[in-house]
Amino acid sequence: MPVPRYKREIPQRYRLEASKCKSCGKVLFPPRLVCPKCGSREFEGVRLSDGGKIVTFTVIRVAPEQFADQTPYVVAVVELGDGVRITAQVVDCRPEEVEIGKPVRLVFRKIQEEGKTGILCYGYKCVLSSLG
């Protein structure tokens, strides 16, 4: 991931910062300049909740090169408490433990490394853990 893009996306990847339309209340993640629902350009900043449930998921067995050593791994569409849906890896579990509807919690993890000498990219992933 290029350094400028990584830096630009930190508010979303680290802190789940979204924008809420002041006109219709739709929450947008990542934020947009224009609300796709009502066309308004007025927003307020909100933080998404760190809990949700699995809407659907897939098990990746043939992965892009930088994720090849993690297979098999789970990528899920997760609906957060705010109704916002995100795509995230589900970690710290065996693929057979993952089911549609199971509650998940977002955690801070390393997403990828830019080779042996590049930057480390952090962001959110999910765990099934019911702990705090």
Added chain:
Amino acid sequence: MVGIVGYGSYLPRYRIKAEEIAHQWGMDPETIKRGLLLKEKTVPAPDEDTVTIAVEASRNALKRAGIDPGEIGAVYVGSESHPYAVKPSGTIVAEALGITPEVHIADYEFACKAGTEAMWVGYSIVKAGEVKYALSVGADTSQGAPGDALEYSASAGGSAFIFGGEGVVAEVVETYSYTTDTPDFWRREGAFYPRHGGRFTGEPAYFKHILGAGRGIMQKAGLKPADFAYAVFHMPNGKFPLTVGKRLGFLREQLDPGWIVPLMGNTYSGSSPTGLSATFDVSKPGELILLVSFGSGAGSDAFVFRMTERINEVREKAVKVKELLEYSPIYLNYGLYAKFRGKIIMNS
């Protein structure tokens, strides 16, 4: 009154048992388990490092503190396994928690006592009135060389403490530090694994400094072992903290709540801080707790804490250490452990 206003810990879910490592190197598991008093240790997932552990522990500390992260004026992360050689862990931690940009940040390093160094400075800067709150973290994902005695203990985890002057959970009653130049354990720049002085790591290093700091702080505070409800000492293995506690005059029941090393392993900079966090989890208002860390090289930081009424309000607001230790561990065989820890040479 300045002290800890929020505390929290984090341990990875993966584990490896001592016998799994012993079998790999042709050692007798029972001799290892009896000699080191270790059953298993935590292993970081491939996507976990000091930064991610520090963030998760700090989030738990924030839940208990109940403060606006923006009011934290200092972030100090102590570790001997910072993921970057040049670039601070603290900036990533602070950014993830929403503390930047009006904040003073530094990383600390002093073998296993980097966490209590961060606590020492965090406490002092709040006491000096420079900042309202300071976040101090001890976290590590340490490595022992394959086949070395350290491989049975070197584990991953960490704890975070927020210091402040209002809403204190544990008041800092006294501090003391005892340090000399003692080459008992080291890792040279660029070396992947640390080296140590074998038996030299015991009496001239661990015991000398913990006994020095323990006796020093009790004399300075005018306290004796019987005055304390609990004591926590650095846990490089199961045996050392029990021995040093006994030599200082503490009873086994005073050590038990913080003696979590048989299941956790040695989380280095997160070792005695996580023992402290586990002890806070069971402590009552008014009780005194002694903490003495140890970092090779070598030195010990000591703290005396007095618990306040607020511990009863915050205890259940975040996950407790015992729950982290017991929650559905995933056990690894040695092959997966070697893969997780980057011990396998891959084609690049």
